[in-house]
Amino acid sequence: MGTENPGRPSFPATPFAAAPPTMTPFSNSGSVVGSEASNLRPMRPTVPPNTSPPMTAGPAGSGESPAFRPAPPTRFNDPSLPTPPSSYGPPAAGTFNRFPTPPFGSMPPGPPARAPVVGQPPFQPPPSQVSPPLSFRPQGQIPGVPMGSPPPGVNTPQIDSSFPASRPNFQPSFPPTVSGYPAAGASSQLPLPGYVKQSNAPFQAPQGPPVQSPFQSPPVGYAPSAPTPSPHFLSQQGGLAQAPPVASPYGLHSSTMPPMGAMQGLIEDFSSLSIGSVPGSIDPGVDSKSLPRPLEGDVEPNSLPEGYSLNCNPRYLRLTTNAIPNSQSLVSRWHLPLGAVVCPLAQAPEGEEVSVLNFVSSGIIRCRRCRTYVNPFVTFTDSGRKWRCNICALLNDVPGDYFAHLDATGRRVDLDQRPELTKGSVEFVAPTEYMVRPPMPPLYFFLIDVSISSVRSGMIEVVAKTIKSCLDDLPGFPRTQIGFITYDSTVHFYNMKSSLTQPQMMVVSDLDDIFIPLPDDLLVNLSESRTVVEAFLDSLPTMFQDNLNMESAFGPALKAAFMVMSQLGGKLLIFQNTMPSLGVGRLKLRGDDPRAYGTDKEYSLRVPEDPFYKQMAADFTKFQIGVNVYAFSDKYSDLASIGTLAKYTGGQLYYYPSFQAANHSEKLSHELTRDLTRETAWEAVMRIRCGKGIRFTSYHGNFMLRSTDLVALPAVDCDKAYAMQLSLEETLLTNQTVYFQVALLYTASCGERRIRVHTAAAPVVSDLGEMYRQADTGAIVSMLSRLAIEKTMSSKLEDVRSNVHLRIVKALREYRNLYAVQHRLGGRLIYPESLKFLPLYGLALCKSTPLRGGYSDVPLDERCAAGFTMMALPVKNLLKLLYPSLVQLDDYLLKPSASADEFRKVMKRLPLTADSLDSRGLYVYDDGLQIVLWFGRMLSPDIAMNLLGPDAAAELSRVTLVERETEMSRRLMGLLKKLRESDPSYHQLCNLVRQGEQPREGFMVLTKLVEDQTGGTNGYVDWLIQLHRQVQQNA
């Protein structure tokens, strides 16, 4: 990094000594803004800090600014601008102080930063450059950052030593707080506002191009200013000034740009890292501290462009890039996946639930040709008698019941009473045409292994207790149906007729031709047979206490369950503890063979061996049965085969290696409880429609395709996401916008059949740069990991990893080809702001459980289980799993009177490297599936005593964390509780590890520190260098 601009270091020198005065004004005003701003939505694109200084300097200095401050910052994305701190000495000064803080969410990291546009919101967008009379409106107007596109552009990647603080990552998340800088931030953009106005008027207007007033005050024409900046930069920054020069010219010509991309198009924003010029040298010269890291977690691309505010929330649908390429050639140059990640039932925060509409009497309004549901993007014409489908452009008649007049602007007069025309997500009550049978009742069927190992591990007891405690909370009272089968070498059925007092057990030992001993009453209505069910659950653990049977007739039991359930469908929960050894579907110990690894046959260990399971899964799906598998075995049990049951029925695989009730009961019971009580959608099918010219070609996740584009999901809930890839059918797309509509038809637990519809729009672009700017790292990573996991089913892990690597290289190379040459970026690694975390996530993906290492690194079952899990995880959880949070706790625990809430504010995630771990500290590591508490070797004994009591000195693997009578312990438990509540889909079991306690520390923490070099894998720095080298080599 050192290579960067020489200019920077100097900047403290403040060429603009004069400037300082200005500072104050800004800051004052800044504070004001800040407060206001805080309400704003975070996403604002940050504005690059003033590059404009040159111009402003004079005025600014005069101090008139406070009033002016409001200056609407223009949004200039110019990346280059921001950095030139040197030029700005003065303004910078203020900012700099803050730099150090960036890591905290609250502080605007902004240094490099562009003051987030947001900050400015209060001001009206000055139509013209002059801002003085601005009124302070509440932020409202600005919302739309222009185009939503992340104009992140500032070159945040500051590897610069001088700006250590400035981590790029923050920008998106920055709270508008940046107020302090407002002036600065905007400056770079200045040149634009004036121009922009004219050219892109439509866009800008709403957003109020933030021009900075201070600068403006001198109503100088912009034109003059624009040019100035660039020269400036160039001179100073040499390599750095990437965009500046470009920027101004663009700005001038902006009018020619297509409307959509106009703003962004003006300036290229990208980030760059300077990487040691001598590849492979021992000290690469990269300051690892300043590499981009997603320490803020996943940031949803909520900065939707103006005009797309009707889109459904990104928690339901995320595109890998919010700009759809208009031609095949563009697609082929975009080396990342192109598609969408859909989580149709994502949990909505309170108050944002999807509204349910009843159209049963009039019929649901849909397009005649493509069957699209009516949505906010349809247009009404012919004075309201017709509507045009936004997806296929067909003119449809408006049914009489639905007719409403149009007002002068062509909007329906009843628009505000029509949620389906104003919201991106709605639910319709389905009329009879959408039912092939009456809505099914929620149905839970349990298939429990009762062989010796499950008795010994205590699994049966935990399961029975948990189910019993959930009986009241099962959804769908009073229709809920329930049933049980247990099995070892025989299959046991239970008659739970409501008139009995005790369940009757029936044993079937004919495994070759399994049959059901009783036509009814194996599956009963819970509310009627409640006492029998409870009696059964009470006696279940003792019934098999002395069972010495080691066999498992899993296949026949599965068939029996199928026969019982096939009439109604529902959810089948399998508790499996031993390898299936009898009857159909018996499996062999094939995974223990290390010789298969590294050969071409390696993948076959990860695919089901016996077609029986896939066949069963297909049958289950057909009869609306979703399967969830809970696997507990301590030995190899071929989850690759058994897991297919869950994979093709839209289910989930929970794996508890070496389950012991004493340690894992909490986790099992939490996860089982959630599985049983979360809102579930039954007998569902999902389809995603998209506009003319594009098509969804492949689907990735846990489900079965019923036809080419109909996803069958027997049981689906809020913790499942699905990904699909797009391809272009025509060589050139002519429309300006494409629309996507996800429709999920399902039966709610209350017995209502509903259709949930999410609609979103995305612009079509002809410019690759725009695609990069609008890229959504989260969705891309989710898609890449699904593709990678699928690929492990057909090739070697090594190949899969290099494939991921190659994809990232290709993408960056393409990006480099776009910009590198013209900006003479020589030895720098450049990447779009939107993808700044991609390399890190790529690295984390290669080190994730399904892809990591070879035979000895991860047990095969664990690898497969993690693969099934990752195929279903929503984006947010996946990113957390890939790049877990690591937080230091001791300071917090020692501080008196800090509450858990406060902690969340101060909580600062650390980079995942061993360097972050201080042997005097206590750290918590949380990846969404488990929590690890890491005790430093030199941690003050006080803390350890307080938390662990007398166990403090013992081997930590045998210690369980319980709440003790100390304030500190209570605080820690409160904190863990908070962490768990933030992600209820899994229970994070808390493990304790002491530094140096091998090998536990090794596999629990050290291998998870993805940025470190472990066991022959690359560290983050090496990974970047390697990426960089390859990007350049083939450029």
Next chain:
Amino acid sequence: MVKLTMIARVTDGLPLAEGLDDGREVKDVELYKQQVKALFKNLANRPNEPSRMSVETGPYVFHYIIEGRVCYLTMCDRAYPKKLAFQYLEDLKNEFERVNGPQIETAARPYAFIKFDTFIQRTKKLYQDTHTQRNIAKLNDELYEVHQIMTRNVQEVLGVGEKLDQVSEMSSRLTSESRIYADKARDLNRQALIRKWAPVAIVFGVVFLLFWVKTKIW
């Protein structure tokens, strides 16, 4: 034995409830469900149907009663005593009206009272076996008379609507065609008139012309 149970609103044929896992052992259960739906639609169109009826279909019989604008229908084996079937429906009706009475008219979505299926399920079991004391007692109960309930065939019932349609279509075709015929006849009549008298008129015209010319010249 009761095979299917369905409850629907007569006014618009909207299904309100249905027995759980109905038709398990019935082959072609979909066909029968289709017929039931057609039957409901029929009822909606013709409000004057008798309120109790048995309709034969294949090896089964539909029994239904209409009460308070709700139709309760069950499908049984032919051998199943009619009396029991109707008592079963009466039981359903009483409970359904008790539980859901006031909301029946306002129900806006299909299967709005699907929760009733548990009751159907339970009641069905009571009627499953015709040899239980309870059912034998019911059979012998003279109070409930089912003999006068009409039995028809499903083709007939479903066919009625069809035939009526045909007739009305034919008659309307007749009307329109007779109108066309009348027009045509009038037209022909006129033509015939013209054809008949035109030569005479021409002859007279020529004669008069000649006379006129003669008087003028001479």
